[in-house]
């Protein structure tokens with residue numbers, strides 16, 4: 001059987017929901033509604049590393065973009081993404097097609113169209129701590145997450161064009177239909 005030479009890059013948690021912050025999970029393991037049709041269409045996949053798990057582990061608290069747009073986290077993302085860039089270059093040099101990268105909207109790391117911000121996120125749990133106040137400061141913004149920003153910069157530097165699509169973190173199933181239509 002001939003391989004079709006078409007590859008899709010996936011945010012890590014699309015294939016492994018266990019990498020998400022504890023408490024966030026809208027599917028058991030992999031996002032079946034997306035993956036089964038894509039497998040049936042014959043795509044191959046590259047699973048991107050989860051930048052947050054590889055930074056703070058599976059017991060991390062939920063982050064916002066303000067906590068991650070540091071020189072250290074950006075460097076961490078760059079280190080994780082450089083081998084991905086090398087794979088893309090090698091595949092493209094050998095007539096493989098990188099069809100798209102599917103990120104996770106609302107994530108401070110992997111958001112494509114939407115990320116999340118909160119000015120006062122990050123504090124000691126002392127007597128002055130107000131959960132309500134902190135949660136009410138959370139807002140979604142029309143920005144990429146830090147990992148995707150670093151990825152796009154590396155892609156630009158290497159003259160690679162990539163189509164970015166996104167799963168909505170809060171309601172993945174609604175975005176699946178749109179992606180499947182686009183990748184038809």
Ligand code: SF4
Nearest residue numbers: 012013020050107110
């Ligand atoms: S959205 Fe990105 S950082 Fe968050 S769990 Fe998924 S892969 Fe990890």
